[in-house]
Amino acid sequence: MESGAKASEAEKAIxxxxxxxxxxxxxxAAWKRTLAEASDAGALKASQRDWLTQRDACGSDTRCLADRYHERLSVPGKDYVTLVDMIDVRRNDDDEDALGANVNEYFVHGIANTNAAIAMSRGxxxxxxxxxFxxxxxxxxxxYTNVPAWKKRVSRTIQAWRDRIDSQLPIDLMR
Structure with a gap:
């Protein structure tokens, strides 16, 4: 990271x-490990550039910067690589929680003929x-979620998606 005269306000604050x-x-360190495991390094790098834009928008606001880092570090590690490497098709779904979130279902190669991931996002x-497996x-x-109030409970939207696939599937609340 740049720390000299050419550094952004965010970089100087960091x-x-x-x-x-x-x-x-x-x-x-996480980036280095994840990049080494990714088969689509281009998609991973694009995602990182998007994150850097969000981080830099914080300027010198240390609280905002810390939040951006905690959010990025909470992305599911190897599972993120799996998603980036294997996502093929997506479809929009309904936000059953009325959070105003965008909801997309994804097909992931190698996990039968089912949608294998769902992502909700708002900002x-x-x-x-x-x-x-x-x-x-x-x-x-x-x-997974980066929203503290939702860390111990699954959203209705994601619960309904899981139930459509198999209501008996165990759920792991990841941290």
Whole structure:
């Protein structure tokens, strides 16, 4: 990251704040690991550029910057790589929670003939349901969100999506 005269206000704030510098280091390490595992590095890089634009929009607001880093670090790691590498088709769905969120269902190659992921977004808030195989090769749903009030409960929209597929699928609340 640029810390000299050419640095953006956000970069200068990050360099001047130990907590933000630490978060930046954590993200750099996660980025390196994730990029090494991605088969579509271009899509991953585009996603990172979009995030950098959001981060830089914070300017020198350290609270905003910390929020952007925590949100980016909460993206589901290897599951993110799986989604980027394997998403093929999407369809829009209804926001059953009336959150004003955009809702999209995704087909992921290699997970039968079903929609294997659903993502809801409103601004920078995300709710994601994703089907995965566990160690016993059984399907389960992982639920991710970067919205603190929704960390311990699954949205009705994502619950309904899971129920349409198989109401008996176990749900893992990911952190």
């Amino acid at each position: 360099c001047a704040d130990a907590t933000l510098s630490s978060l930046d280091g954590d993200l750099a 920078d808030r995300l709710w994601i349901g994703m089907l995965v 566990d160690a016993r090769n059984q399907v389960r749903m992982r639920y």
